[in-house]
Amino acid sequence: MLSSAGSLLMRRDNMPKPDLGYELQQLPDWSRFVFLANFILxxxxxxxxxxxxxxxxxxxxxxxxxxxxxYEPLPVEPLANDDMPKPASTSSVPIAGQGRPVTSSFRATWRLLRSTGGFRAIFRGLPCFLAQAVVTALINGITYTVIPYSFVLSNLIGSLACVQLSAAWVHIVITPPSPLKFWSRLPPFKTTFAATWRPTLIFWAASQIVNLGTFGVLYLFGGDQTNEIPQLQGLGSVFGILLVAVLLQVAIQIPAYVVLVRVQASLLPADADTIIPFDRSFNGRIEPVVVGGLGYATVRDAWSSFSKSAWRRIVMLSVKIVAVTFAALCVIFAVIIPQVILLASMGTDNGDGNQDIKIYVVVTRLKQASSTAAAAAAAANICLISYPLSRSLLRLITAHLIPSLAPRAPAI
Structure with missing residues (x-):
C-alpha cells in the first residue's frame, strides 16, 4: 500500500523514476566515514x-x-616444553556424541577448529584460497582476451590450471596447522591433474547448468522482457526464482562438489595427519601405487563411498549455515538501515521540495533488499531436502560425460 501511494505521488508530480545512486550522493560528506566504519566492523x-x-x-x-x-583422538596441539604430558583439564578434540561424526554438530565443528590452532585456525587455508582466486581470475582474463566470447570456457581453463592450488587448499583445511607455506604443500601437477580433471569438469558443467537454469527462470518470470535486466513482478516471482536456483544447486552443484573434494582429499600424502577421521582407502576401493593401483580415488570411488547418512549430514549442515547467515544478515540490516535513514534525513536538499519522497525511496529500496534476503533464506530451507533428486540427476550427468560410469552388469 505504501509503495503504491509513493508511485502515485511521483506520477502526480511528474517525477522521473528515482535514481538511488543519485540520492545516496546527496548524503552528508562525512557519511563515508560511517560506511567505512561499518565495513571494518x-x-x-x-x-x-x-x-x-x-x-x-x-x-x-x-x-x-x-x-x-x-579410540579417543589425541589433541593435535604440541606438548609442553618440559616434555611432560598436559594436565587432564586440557581439552581434547571435540566429539559430537557417541557414534556421531564431529561435523554432525555445528558447535562441535567450531570447537574442533578452535582446538587445532586457536582463533587463527578458523581462517585456515585463507591465503591459499585467495591465491587460487587471484590466479584463476588472471587466467580467466587472459583467456577471455585471447579468445573472444570465451567467458564460459575460460572458467574451466582456469580451474584446470589451478588444480594444484585447489587440492592443496583442501589438504590444508583437513590437516593440523603446519609451519610450511601453502606453496610448499602443492601436490605434483601431473598426478593431481590426472586425478581431478574429470571431477573438475563435472563440477564446471554442474555450475553452468545451475547458472543457465537460474537465468532462464529469471527471464521467464521477468515480466517486462524489453528491459536489459528483467523486472520481477512481486515477491512471488522472487521466491520462485530463488526456489529454482537453490533446488538446482542442491540437486546438481553440491553433489558434484562433494565428488571433487573427496577426490582431492584422496591425494593427501600418506604421512599427513588429519583433524577428523578420514578413510584413506575409501572403503577399500583405493589401491596403493606400489601394488599397481592409482593411489587416488576416482569419480566412481568418491561417489560410491559417500553414504546416505553422509548426504543427510551435508544437507543438515547446509540448513544450519543458511540459518546462521540469515541471522547475521538480520543483525547487519538492523544496524545499517537506521543509519541510512538518519543520514538521508540529514542529506542535502536541492530545493525541489521532494526531500520526504527521497527518504522514502531510500527506505523502500532497503526494505526490498531485506525482503529478498528473507525469501532467499526461506527458499534455501525448503529446498535443502532433495537428496534423492540430487543423486539421480548427478548419475545422469556423469553417465553422459564419462561412459565408464554407466551401470555394469554383475560379474558371473
Whole structure:
C-alpha cells in the first residue's frame, strides 16, 4: 500500500523514476566515514560466513569418515616444553556424541577448529584460497582476451590450471596447522591433474547448468522482457526464482562438489595427519601405487563411498549455515538501515521540495533488499531436502560425460 501511494505521488508530480545512486550522493560528506566504519566492523563477519562456514565447514563434513575410531583422538596441539604430558583439564578434540561424526554438530565443528590452532585456525587455508582466486581470475582474463566470447570456457581453463592450488587448499583445511607455506604443500601437477580433471569438469558443467537454469527462470518470470535486466513482478516471482536456483544447486552443484573434494582429499600424502577421521582407502576401493593401483580415488570411488547418512549430514549442515547467515544478515540490516535513514534525513536538499519522497525511496529500496534476503533464506530451507533428486540427476550427468560410469552388469 505504501509503495503504491509513493508511485502515485511521483506520477502526480511528474517525477522521473528515482535514481538511488543519485540520492545516496546527496548524503552528508562525512557519511563515508560511517560506511567505512561499518565495513571494518562487518568485514570479519562476512569472511567468517562466506569462508569459514560456507567453505571450510562443508569440506570437513565431506571428508569425515562416518565410522568413528574406537579410540579417543589425541589433541593435535604440541606438548609442553618440559616434555611432560598436559594436565587432564586440557581439552581434547571435540566429539559430537557417541557414534556421531564431529561435523554432525555445528558447535562441535567450531570447537574442533578452535582446538587445532586457536582463533587463527578458523581462517585456515585463507591465503591459499585467495591465491587460487587471484590466479584463476588472471587466467580467466587472459583467456577471455585471447579468445573472444570465451567467458564460459575460460572458467574451466582456469580451474584446470589451478588444480594444484585447489587440492592443496583442501589438504590444508583437513590437516593440523603446519609451519610450511601453502606453496610448499602443492601436490605434483601431473598426478593431481590426472586425478581431478574429470571431477573438475563435472563440477564446471554442474555450475553452468545451475547458472543457465537460474537465468532462464529469471527471464521467464521477468515480466517486462524489453528491459536489459528483467523486472520481477512481486515477491512471488522472487521466491520462485530463488526456489529454482537453490533446488538446482542442491540437486546438481553440491553433489558434484562433494565428488571433487573427496577426490582431492584422496591425494593427501600418506604421512599427513588429519583433524577428523578420514578413510584413506575409501572403503577399500583405493589401491596403493606400489601394488599397481592409482593411489587416488576416482569419480566412481568418491561417489560410491559417500553414504546416505553422509548426504543427510551435508544437507543438515547446509540448513544450519543458511540459518546462521540469515541471522547475521538480520543483525547487519538492523544496524545499517537506521543509519541510512538518519543520514538521508540529514542529506542535502536541492530545493525541489521532494526531500520526504527521497527518504522514502531510500527506505523502500532497503526494505526490498531485506525482503529478498528473507525469501532467499526461506527458499534455501525448503529446498535443502532433495537428496534423492540430487543423486539421480548427478548419475545422469556423469553417465553422459564419462561412459565408464554407466551401470555394469554383475560379474558371473
Amino acid at each position: 562487518f568485514l570479519p563477519v562476512f569472511v567468517l560466513i562466506n569462508y569459514t562456514f560456507e567453505k571450510v565447514f562443508p569440506v570437513l563434513a565431506i571428508v569425515e569418515d562416518e565410522k568413528p575410531p574406537a
